[in-house]
Amino acid sequence: MSEIEIQKPTKEMTVSDDVMIHMNAVHKWYGEFHVLKDINLTVNKGERIVICGPSGSGKSTLIRCLNRLEEHQQGQIVVEGTELTGDLKHIEQIRREVGMVFQHFNLFPHLSILDNLTLAPIWVRKMPKADAEDVAMKYLERVKIPEQAAKYPGQLSGGQQQRVAIARSLCMNPKIMLFDEPTSALDPEMIKEVLDVMVELAQEGMTMICVTHEMGFAKTVANRVIFMDEGQIIEENEPNQFFDNPQNDRTKLFLSQILH
Amino acid sequence: MTERKSDSHELGSHPDWSPPASTVGVLGWMRANLFSSPLNFGLTALGLWLIYQIVPPIINWAFIDAIWSGDSPDACRNEGGGPKAAACWIYIDHWFNYLMYGLYPKTEQWRINSAYILLLGGMIPLFIPSFKYKGWISVFLLFVFPVIAYFLFAGGSFDLAIVETPLWGGLFLTLVIAITGIVVSLPIGIVLALGRRSDMPIVRALCVGFIELWRGVPLITVLFMSSVMFPLFLPEGMNFDKLIRALVGVALFSAAYMAEVVRGGLQAIPKGQTEAAGALGLSYWKTMGLIILPQALKMVIPGIVNTFIGLFKDTTLVLIIGLFDFLGVIQATFTNPEWGGFHTTGYVFAAFIYWCFCFSMSRYSMHLEKKLHTGH
Ligand SMILES: Nc1ncnc2c1ncn2[C@@H]1O[C@H](COP(=O)(O)OP(=O)(O)OP(=O)(O)O)[C@@H](O)[C@H]1O
Numbered sequence A: 001m002s003e004i005e006i007q008k009p010t011k012e013m014t015v016s017d018d019v020m021i022h023m024n025a026v027h028k029w030y031g032e033f034h035v036l037k038d039i040n041l042t043v044n045k046g047e048r049i050v051i052c053g054p055s056g057s058g059k060s061t062l063i064r065c066l067n068r069l070e071e072h073q074q075g076q077i078v079v080e081g082t083e084l085t086g087d088l089k090h091i092e093q094i095r096r097e098v099g100m101v102f103q104h105f106n107l108f109p110h111l112s113i114l115d116n117l118t119l120a121p122i123w124v125r126k127m128p129k130a131d132a133e134d135v136a137m138k139y140l141e142r143v144k145i146p147e148q149a150a151k152y153p154g155q156l157s158g159g160q161q162q163r164v165a166i167a168r169s170l171c172m173n174p175k176i177m178l179f180d181e182p183t184s185a186l187d188p189e190m191i192k193e194v195l196d197v198m199v200e201l202a203q204e205g206m207t208m209i210c211v212t213h214e215m216g217f218a219k220t221v222a223n224r225v226i227f228m229d230e231g232q233i234i235e236e237n238e239p240n241q242f243f244d245n246p247q248n249d250r251t252k253l254f255l256s257q258i259l260h
Numbered sequence B: 001m002t003e004r005k006s007d008s009h010e011l012g013s014h015p016d017w018s019p020p021a022s023t024v025g026v027l028g029w030m031r032a033n034l035f036s037s038p039l040n041f042g043l044t045a046l047g048l049w050l051i052y053q054i055v056p057p058i059i060n061w062a063f064i065d066a067i068w069s070g071d072s073p074d075a076c077r078n079e080g081g082g083p084k085a086a087a088c089w090i091y092i093d094h095w096f097n098y099l100m101y102g103l104y105p106k107t108e109q110w111r112i113n114s115a116y117i118l119l120l121g122g123m124i125p126l127f128i129p130s131f132k133y134k135g136w137i138s139v140f141l142l143f144v145f146p147v148i149a150y151f152l153f154a155g156g157s158f159d160l161a162i163v164e165t166p167l168w169g170g171l172f173l174t175l176v177i178a179i180t181g182i183v184v185s186l187p188i189g190i191v192l193a194l195g196r197r198s199d200m201p202i203v204r205a206l207c208v209g210f211i212e213l214w215r216g217v218p219l220i221t222v223l224f225m226s227s228v229m230f231p232l233f234l235p236e237g238m239n240f241d242k243l244i245r246a247l248v249g250v251a252l253f254s255a256a257y258m259a260e261v262v263r264g265g266l267q268a269i270p271k272g273q274t275e276a277a278g279a280l281g282l283s284y285w286k287t288m289g290l291i292i293l294p295q296a297l298k299m300v301i302p303g304i305v306n307t308f309i310g311l312f313k314d315t316t317l318v319l320i321i322g323l324f325d326f327l328g329v330i331q332a333t334f335t336n337p338e339w340g341g342f343h344t345t346g347y348v349f350a351a352f353i354y355w356c357f358c359f360s361m362s363r364y365s366m367h368l369e370k371k372l373h374t375g376h
C-alpha cells in the first residue's frame, strides 16, 4: 500500500529514469522568514550543478533540504525515486545514498581518520570491519593522504581535513554528492588540493551539487550554474553562457563583484 | 655551556644554544616562581610561616605523641580519665572490624572480601594501557559483578546464609550505597539529559519535571520521605527494605544532577557533528551513542567526577534513617562506655578514609582526561 503511494508521484514527475533529484515548487520558512521561494530543479544522473549567489540567499538551505537536514514545508522533493517526507525510514534511506561535504569539515574529532571513514560503512551498511578499512584506505589514497590514517582530525591541516571529509562521504558509495562551500574555510594554497579531488570526482561521472564561489571550478566541471538571490532561483544556464552573457541584472552585479 | 657571542651567523646556520642559566634548574625555578617580586617574596614567607605553624603539630598529634600500642583504652587516657591530646590508634585497631563491616557476621565476611577482590581484580586491567579486552571487563564490572555481589552479600541461595540488611554497615555499606549510586545515576542521568533536549514535547516535559523536582529537594528530605512516606503508598503488608529505599533515593537524586552535567556537555558539541552523522545515514541513537555522547561525556568528566564525589560524601546522610554507614559506625563507637569517647581520632580517621576515596576518584578522572585527549 505504502509502496504504491511512494511510487506514484515519482512516476508522474520523472522525466526519464536518469532523474536523480526533482524539486517541485518547494517553499521553506524559518518562522516568518520565507527563505526558499518556489524552487523547481531537476538534476539528472551524472550532472554537475554549481549554485552561487550572495550571502543569505538560501543556497545552503536549498542543498540541506535535499538530505533533510532542513525540512521544507511546501512542495515536493524526490531524491532517487523516494519522496522526502517526515518518514524517518525514507530519510535514512536517502541519506545513505547522498553524501554531503560541509564548509567546516565536521569530522569526528574523537575518532582517528580511519575510524571516521569506517564508522558509517560499519554501522549503517553493516560492512565487516576489515572490508570497511580496505574501502577507507582506497579512498584515502584517492584523496592522497593514506599516511594520515592513524592520526586524529585535530592533527591535520584544513585542506587535509576537507579531503578526509570527502573520502568519508565516498566510503558510503553515494550516488549523489552535495558540497556546501567546501573551500571557503580554507587558506588559498589548500583550496586547490580540495578542488583537484572534486574535479577528479566529477570526471568519474558523480552526480554533484556544489555551492561554491570558485568560478574556475564552475567553468571546468559544471553542466549548469544556478544563481540564487533572496530565496529564488534567478538564473540558470550552462557555464559559458552564464559567465559571458548573464541575462539578469542581479546576476551581472553579482558576477562583477566576485570576478572584479 | 655554550659561550655567548653576539657575532652574526649566516642565515640558517645558527647553532642551538642552551637556555640562560637563570631560567632553568632549581634556582631558576625558585627565582621565577617564589621570589620574582616583593609581593611574591612576602607571600612565600607567609606560606612558609603557615606551614611551620600547621604541619609540626599535626605530625606530633598523628605520629609522635600518638598511642600505637596497648590493650586497654586506659593507654589513651590521662590521669583524670579524659582522652589524651593525641591520636589513639589502638582505638581504631580495636574497632577495625566493626568500622569495616558493621554487624555483618564475622564468619560471613569472606563474602564481602571476595567481592572486593573481584572488583579490584577487574579494575586493575583497566589501568594497563596495552590491555585489549577493556570493553569486556567493563561489561563484566557494570552488569555481571553487581549480580554476583548481590548474591554474595544478601545470601539466601547457593547455600549462603541470609544476612539481613540491618546488619550491613561500616565502610562496606558506604561502598554499597556509593557504588550503586554511581553506577545507576550515570545512565539515568544520560537518558534524562537526552530527553531534556528531545524534540518531543511530552518526553521533554517529563524529563524537565523529574530533574527539577529532585534537584529542588534536599537529599535529607528525600531520605526521610523514602522511609516515612513511601510505605504509605505501598499496599498493606508490602515492605521495602530500608536500604533499597535509600539506594533508590540516592541514585535518583544524583541522576538529576548528573543529567544537568551531561546536558552541559551535549550543548557544547557543535551542531555540525549531529548533521555530519545524520548526513552519513546514522540514526538518532547511533549518532548519540557513537558521535555525540563520547565527545560530550569526555568534555564533562570533571563535572561527572565532581558529582560522584558529592554523592560519595552524601551517603553519610543515610545515618538519619538509621543505616550505619562508615560515619554511622564511628559515631556508634563513641557511646561505648569502655572504648568510647575518642571523638577526634574517630573523626580524623573518617575524614582520612573519605578523602582517600575522593582523591582517588579525582586522580582517576585526570588520568582519563589525559588518556582521551585527541588534540582538539
Ligand atoms: N536556523 C535558522 N533559523 C532562522 N533563520 C535562518 C536559519 N538558518 C539560516 N537562516 C537564514 O536564512 C537565510 C538563508 O540562509 P542560508 O544559510 O541558506 O544562506 P546562504 O546562501 O547559504 O548564505 P552563505 O553564503 O552566507 O552561506 C539567511 O538570511 C539566514 O539568516
Ligand SMILES: [Mg+2]
Pocket: A059, A060, A061, A180, A181
Ligand atoms: Mg551557506
